Amino acid sequence: MQTVYEAANAAEAHMIADLLRQEGVVAHVRGEHLQGALGELPAAGLVRLEVHEEDHARARDFIARWEAAQPPEPRATEAHRSKGGGCLGGLLVGVLAGTLAATAFFRVPTATDGVDHNGDGVLDERWTVSAAGTLLKSEADRNLDGRVDFVSHFDRRGQIASAEADDDFNGTFETHLTFVRGNIDTAHVDTDGDGFPDLHAAYANGVVQTNTFIDRATGLPLRVEHHRLGKLTHAELDADHDGVLDTEMTFSPLGEVTSRRARPPSP
Known part of the structure; x- marks a missing residue:
């Protein structure tokens, strides 16, 4: 293990350790109990962060960028130094400022880049x-066509969390997606442009499993389709629109109906 940072206090050390963990670097806080034993005495250098040797360069690079994003520390006045609560108040303010700065460091947009696929000078x-x-x-x-038609949003770890798509390129984002571990998890689509998401798709590890078509009037399924490797295998259907899936169908690899029968009522 190698020391990568000497903290002013245990609170700061744990905050930076948490930030490093989000970057995939495991950091260990050392010396916080020694600091506590010294009471009000300065304990510079006692509280430190240690990381594995192979993570040292990456951790130092992150901490350097984090330190550069911190606001300058205000100069202490005699009035503040003469008050017994000044140290604790300053510590709380410092931790709060550091937390806000860290949030801005990770979440506030600062730069835009991109790709011009057709060479027209527009990203x-x-x-x-x-x-x-x-x-x-x-x-x-x-x-x-000059209009954005797919927008992805990422969490603080840089992993995709959600997206909106205009899949018919008419200027309206009718499809809304959620993601788990980088894979599509659900899709909600307004297929007819009436503002109601009438198609709900469920995925497993990014592979579509079911498509459920919803009746706007009742909010209940009209048809539930089951897929395997992109092919429709079977489906349940509400044939009389009474809110109950009453018919079962199976399909050939070419999508032709191979069987159709009444679905047993639910117990």
Whole structure:
């Protein structure tokens, strides 16, 4: 283990350790109990962060960027120094300022880059990143008509969390997606442009499993389709629109109905 940072106090050490953990670096806080034993005495250098040797360079680079993002410390006045509560108040203010600065460091947009796919001088893909270099949002013009039609949002670890898509390229984002571990998890689509998401798709590890078509009037399923490797295998249908899936159908690999029967009522 190697020391990567000497903290002013245990609170600061744990905060930076948490930030490093979000970057994939495991940091250990050392010396906080020694600091506590000294009471009000200065304990500079006692509280420190240690990381594995192979993570040292990456941790130091992150901490350097974090330190550069911190606001300058205000100069203490005699009045503050003469008050017994000044140290605690200053500590709380410092921790709060550090937390806010860290949030801004990771979440406030600071730069935009992208790709011009057709060479017309306009970015067809745009990426917005924070001061830490974490990707916050991406926007894409997939059909190169000059309008953004796919927007992705990323969490503080830089992993995609959600997205909106205009899949018919009419200027309206009718599709809303959620993601888990980088894979599509759900999709909600307004297929007819009436403002109601009438198609709900469920995925497993990014692979579509079911498509559920919803009746706007009742909010209940009209049809539930089951897929395997992109092919429709079977479905349940509310044939008489009474809110109950009463019919079962199976399909051939070419999508032809191979069987149709009444679905047993639920017990």
